[in-house]
Amino acid sequence: MRNELQLEWYKFSKQRLPFYGFAALLLLMIYSGLTSRDGRALMLSSFGAIQWIPIILIAIGSSCLDMEYRYHTVIMLRYKSSNLFKSYLAKLVIVYLYGVVLVFLALLLTLLLKGIFVGKQLSWLVLLGGRGSILQIAVLNLLATMIYLLFIVTMAFMLILIVKINAAVIGISLAIGFFGAGFSEALIKTFSSAANLLRWNPLNMILITQQLTNSQYTQISHLTNGEIVTGVVGYTLLFLLIGYQLFKERSV
Amino acid sequence: MLEISKVNTFVGKKEITKNINFKISPGEVVGLIGPNGAGKTTIMKTILGVMKFTGQISLNKMVVTENNHQALSNVGALIEHPAIYPFLSGRENLELYAQDQQDCQQIISLLQMSAYIDNKCKGYSLGMKQKLGIAIALLNNPKLVILDEPLNGLDVEATIVVRKIIVKYANAGTTFLISSHILSELQKVMTRIILVNHGEIIVDQKISDFNRQNRPQYQIQTDNTELTVKLLQEKQLQFSRDNGELIVKQADLFAIQDLLYQQRQHFIKLTPIAINFEQLIMNELKRQRGEDDAK
Numbered sequence: 001m002r003n004e005l006q007l008e009w010y011k012f013s014k015q016r017l018p019f020y021g022f023a024a025l026l027l028l029m030i031y032s033g034l035t036s037r038d039g040r041a042l043m044l045s046s047f048g049a050i051q052w053i054p055i056i057l058i059a060i061g062s063s064c065l066d067m068e069y070r071y072h073t074v075i076m077l078r079y080k081s082s083n084l085f086k087s088y089l090a091k092l093v094i095v096y097l098y099g100v101v102l103v104f105l106a107l108l109l110t111l112l113l114k115g116i117f118v119g120k121q122l123s124w125l126v127l128l129g130g131r132g133s134i135l136q137i138a139v140l141n142l143l144a145t146m147i148y149l150l151f152i153v154t155m156a157f158m159l160i161l162i163v164k165i166n167a168a169v170i171g172i173s174l175a176i177g178f179f180g181a182g183f184s185e186a187l188i189k190t191f192s193s194a195a196n197l198l199r200w201n202p203l204n205m206i207l208i209t210q211q212l213t214n215s216q217y218t219q220i221s222h223l224t225n226g227e228i229v230t231g232v233v234g235y236t237l238l239f240l241l242i243g244y245q246l247f248k249e250r251s252v
Numbered sequence: 253m254l255e256i257s258k259v260n261t262f263v264g265k266k267e268i269t270k271n272i273n274f275k276i277s278p279g280e281v282v283g284l285i286g287p288n289g290a291g292k293t294t295i296m297k298t299i300l301g302v303m304k305f306t307g308q309i310s311l312n313k314m315v316v317t318e319n320n321h322q323a324l325s326n327v328g329a330l331i332e333h334p335a336i337y338p339f340l341s342g343r344e345n346l347e348l349y350a351q352d353q354q355d356c357q358q359i360i361s362l363l364q365m366s367a368y369i370d371n372k373c374k375g376y377s378l379g380m381k382q383k384l385g386i387a388i389a390l391l392n393n394p395k396l397v398i399l400d401e402p403l404n405g406l407d408v409e410a411t412i413v414v415r416k417i418i419v420k421y422a423n424a425g426t427t428f429l430i431s432s433h434i435l436s437e438l439q440k441v442m443t444r445i446i447l448v449n450h451g452e453i454i455v456d457q458k459i460s461d462f463n464r465q466n467r468p469q470y471q472i473q474t475d476n477t478e479l480t481v482k483l484l485q486e487k488q489l490q491f492s493r494d495n496g497e498l499i500v501k502q503a504d505l506f507a508i509q510d511l512l513y514q515q516r517q518h519f520i521k522l523t524p525i526a527i528n529f530e531q532l533i534m535n536e537l538k539r540q541r542g543e544d545d546a547k
Contacts, residue, residue, distance in 0.1 A: 007348065015339050072333040076388075079300040079324050080349065251263060252302050 004081075004090035012094050017063055021056050025102055028052040029109050033117035040122060043134050047113050049106035050145045050209045051177060053099060054152045058173035059166075061095040061156035065247075066166045075252045088244050092153055099149040103142050110138065137213045144212040151205055151232045154239035161246035181206045185220050199223050205232045253278045253427050254299070254396055259307035261291075261298045261451075268294045269451040272307070276429065276444075278395070281422045283438045283459075284431040285533060286448035292431040295448065296331055296398050299429070300324060311396065328394035330402055334385025338374035342384050345373060351392050359387045362417055364410075378405035386414060390421065397421070399430045403437055415441055439529045447536055454540050462532075470500045470508060473521035483511055497521065 012018065032048035045051065068074040081087040114124070124135040131137055159169045184203035188195050198204075199222035208228045211217035221228060259272040269291045276282055284292045297303045301316045301324060309316040314323035336345050342365060343356070350356040360369050363383050373381065382405045389397050403411055418428055418441050432438045445462050447455035455462065474480045477496060484491050489508075490501040500508060505524070512519065 010348070011337060011340075014337075014344070067337075071335065071337055073335040073337060075297075075300070075302060075329070075331055076335045076349070078302045079321055079327070079329065082321055082325070084321075252297070 001086050001090065004083075004086045005093060008087075008090045008094040012064065012098070017060055018098060021060050021098070021102065022105060024056050025049065025052055025106060026109060028056075029106070029113055033113050039114075039118035040126075040134065042118060043110065043114055043122065043124070044138050044141060044213075046106045046110040046138055046142055047117075049103075049110065050141050053102045053106060053145055054148060054209075055173055055177045056102065057095065057099045057149055057152050058156040058159075058177075059170045060098065061092075061153050062160035062166050062169040062173075064091060064095055065157050065160050066164075069164075069252075078252055084248060085244055088157075088247050089240075092157060092240070095156075096149060096153045099153065100146055103146050103149075107139065107142055131213060140213045141209060145209050147229065147232055148205070148208050150236040151202075151239070154236050154243060155202075158239045158243035158246065161243055161250060176203065176206070181220075188222060195222055200231060202235050204228075205235060208232050253280075253312060254429070255308075255310045256299070257308045259295075259298060259305050259309060261294050262304045262306075263294075267451070268303075269298065269448075272298075272453060274446060274453065274456055276396075276427055278427055279422055279425050280444055281418060281428040281430065281442045282444045282446055283442035284429055284446050284448060285435065285438070286431075287537065290448045291451040292448055293332060293400050294451070296329070296400050296429065296431065299398060300327070300329055300331070326392075326395040327398065328389035328391060328396075329398040329400075330385040330389040331398070331400045334381045335388065336373050336376075336381055336384055339372065341372055342369040342376070342380075342387075345384060346387060346391060349388055349391050355391060355393065359390050362390075362413075363387050364413060379407055379410055382406055383410060383414075386417075390417070394426065396427045396429065399428065399432075401432055402430060403432055403434050411437060435530050435533060447533065449537055449540055455536055469525040470505065471497055471521065471523045471525055472500060472508065472512075472519065473497045474512060474517045474519055476517060479515065480512065480517055483515055483517070487511060499525070 029047035029049055029052065032045075032052075033042060036042055036048075042048075068077055077087055078084065122134070124138075125133045127133055128137060132140075156169065156173065159172060160166065163169050163172070180203040184198075184201055184206070187201065188198045188204075191198060204221050204223065205228065207217050207221040207223075211221055211223075211228055212225055218224060223231060254276040256272055256274050259269065260267055261269040261272075272295060284295065286292050294303060298305045299309055299316070301309075301321050311323040311327065316323045337348075340348070343360070346356045346359070346369075347353075360366055363386065365380070365383055365387065368376070368380060373384065376384065382402070386399065386402055389399060402414060406414060415437065418430070422428055422441070422443075428441075430438060430442065439459075442459055444458050445455060446453055471494075472480070473496060477498070480498060481491075481493075484498070484500065487507075492499045492501070508522075
């Protein structure tokens with residue numbers, strides 16, 4: 001596994017893609033700062049980073065796998081590999097770790113951008129009811145995003161193996177990112193008699209990024225914190241297995 | 253070295269190759285020849301364990317399956333397109349797979365790539381990429397090298413270099429399985445021919461045997477055509493008539509001369525009709541199509 005990780009890290013680090021991801025995050029966080037007047041919401045969501053990072057990671061994750069097909073290197077990956085699952089997993093791990101770096105970067109940028117867009121009128125230490133300070137909640141939201149990224153990376157890999165077109169995967173991910181939670185909420189409301197089943201739909205898992213620090217979201221998701229974490233981990237494993245099977249089966 | 257037994261390859265439920273059987277010994281240079289869509293690349297990919305197949309493939313007595321590629325550790329391959337990351341330099345691409353830096357440098361020198369090996373591959377020409385793809389296939393002293401259309405995009409100089417390298421490696425015991433549509437080049441290096449059509453092997457012979465079986469034809473004219481026809485029929489030699497001339501196929505020149513001389517036949521004309529390698533392949537394919545049509 002170590003060799004596979006080294007190989008994937010080498011390929012990943014030599015591309016410009018990670019730097020584009022950093023730049024996109026910075027620009028999108030600045031965009032959030034420029035377009036929103038709600039300082040508290042900006043700080044709690046790390047200037048929208050909890051929403052932007054999954055979208056960036058889907059784009060980067062799907063590109064990373066797609067390039068192997070575009071550059072015809074997938075055949076080397078397939079036949080040179082003594083264990084194909086390890087190769088697939090190594091790629092996932094590297095993209096996920098990049099997501100974790102994005103989360104830390106988002107935290108640093110939030111501290112910086114707060115000074116520019118919110119100023120001193122709102123302190124990081126202001127307490128929000130019994131939930132803790134803004135800083136604590138913002139950090140917890142980012143940690144929840146880290147859990148959600150597991151779901152996102154495995155989904156991105158699975159989607160690119162199904163759809164095979166990177167632009168389509170990015171389009172789907174944008175739709176999921178912006179409308180997924182709303183769609184899920186509407187679905188559960190419309191078919192309330194089947195709410196017990198529908199609350200486990202994958203789009204509902206997006207709410208993990210905010211629910212862990214705001215219990216009001218349980219009314220939207222209809223899942224307890226434990227259930228939503230279980231749901232995210234469960235879907236991660238499912239997407240991992242489906243994605244690997246597709247990777248193994250796809251003709252090269 | 254490489255043993256393929258009763259291999260059928262599938263894409264989905266469609267059978268692409270049927271009952272493929274062959275063995276290759278160390279140092280052989282096998283030319284895998286056939287028209288487009290015959291199944292050459294599929295056979296190569298199947299050996300690499302990246303296609304669904306039934307039957308058995310073993311390399312040095314180790315079995316290759318879709319999930320077990322242990323046996324492929326000593327195999328180098330270039331299939332369809334060079335597998336190259338354009339954001340890396342040529343050297344970095346080689347280093348991704350190289351176990352030994354010295355080996356890497358040696359291959360760079362052999363293929364005469366030193367001038368551009370440290371440039372990013374996105375700026376490479378088709379021929380440069382192709383040479384890099386061949387270099388990757390030759391890394392780590394492989395026991396078996398599989399090259400699918402290796403001469404694509406190569407100029408004359410590079411073609412000669414690659415040909416010399418194949419001969420050098422084969423002499424040192426490396427086995428090659430090569431497909432190419434440039435038959436004249438393939439003919440210069442291969443020791444054995446496997447002709448494939450419609451996913452089946454139709455010819456599998458040493459190149460010397462293949463050439464012997466496909467001897468040149470002779471155009472003959474004697475002072476007594478009818479007697480000559482009778483003599484040829486008696487000796488069961490294949491021939492056809494072309495006006496007053498006779499075209500004798502797959503015969504030995506001396507056998508024809510002896511036969512007619514003994515019967516006091518005088519030659520008016522005895523001309524060999526040269527058949528090049530490409531024509532032989534075409535004849536073989538036509539012959540097979542004829543058999544298929546007859547079926």
